[in-house]
Amino acid sequence: MIETPGLMPTESLFPIFVNAMFTKNFLLIMFLGLCSYVGLTTNSDTSKGMSMAVTFVMTMSAILTWPIYHYLLSPASIIGKDLTFLRTICFILIIASFVQLVEFIIRRFSPPLYKSLGIYLPLIATNCAVLGVVLMNIQEGYTYGASIIYAFAAGLGYSWVMLATAAVREKLIMRNVDLFSGFIGAFFAATMVALIVVSYFSVVKL
């Protein structure tokens, strides 16, 4: 018999937070959401806007999808049938409609940000990081509280990597090294940042 995880967090939250932000960072270690990462880190303003949008959408989708999975789709739910095969399609629909809402809000309140995020804004819906967060929440069997903390920390982890890489890439672009501008520079910058994270957390144990 599968039991529904409770609402209040019973696991300790600090390891979840640090894991999502650093040791299991979504961009550097889990490789989720790389399209926006290589596409938008040429400019720190754009990456700032994108990071905020992604963090917000991640947290909100965790809040929305957890009850739907555990109270409607899971075999332990009120329906009592195993509908878990519908999880991918349900989650993607929820995220897509929510992103549409965020798009309206940004277009209304910050036209310059809307302009600079360009085609990447609708693409948050198809950003693997957002779907990845909600799928990981289900896979790890987190409680409601923990899943929200996890999603928020994952968003923060996404944000700091975006900003750190944008800083490195802006310098590379200013130096005008032709060979390292564009995607190649992005990947070399990512290698550096990832090496720092991996080696730091292999020395400093949590």
Add this chain to the structure above:
Amino acid sequence: MAKKSFVGEVIRGIIKDNPVFVLVLGLCPVLAVSTSFANALGMAMAFTFVMLGSNIFVSLLRKQIPPGVRIPIFILIICTFVTMIDMLLEAFLPPMYEALGIFVPLIVVNCIVIGRAEAFANRNPVLPSIADGIGISIGFAAALILLGSIREILGTGALKLVMLWSEGGKLAFYPLSDIPGFSFVPNPIEFPIEPATVMVTPPGAFLTIAALMLLFKIMSDRKRMKQLRKEGYEI
């Protein structure tokens, strides 16, 4: 749009429109599961199934899909095939299902599949769409397997070649040397190098793809320079 042969479409997908190295799309699975040849092959097969299914169905339904809501419809079509391959893998290849983890359901948000539905299958008849799907899948698989093999060789000093094979009714990825007709292939193939563990860790993935892209860029630059010199430019 100019008429192209079936083979021409396939080759365009592999080289000129290579999804990973030229279009730089759908990188997440490429970097995440390319830790070994076996994982890369499994992912490539799952991707091919979804890519072909989505291209065929989008192309069949292209006259019925209203332009305003086409993206959600593409996602629903893709999602159907992703759910199918997810359940098939779970039932028949549990070790591979474990190894690929959440990257199988994440094919649904893979930019390549949605991108081809939008840019190609929605505008072309079924046969060219199949050709496009095959070409893009082979291009994706080639990139994935290249990356997986390089990382496995540099990271562990050996390469284990595997193949999908059914033995005694049990479908699984068997080492190539176990398959009749391939017993001459050593398993694993040893390389005389010092294994660098960093190559199988996440930074190694970034380093490998950066190095490969640099290599391809230098090669294409050389080719263009030669072309320009031939046309009489002084460089």
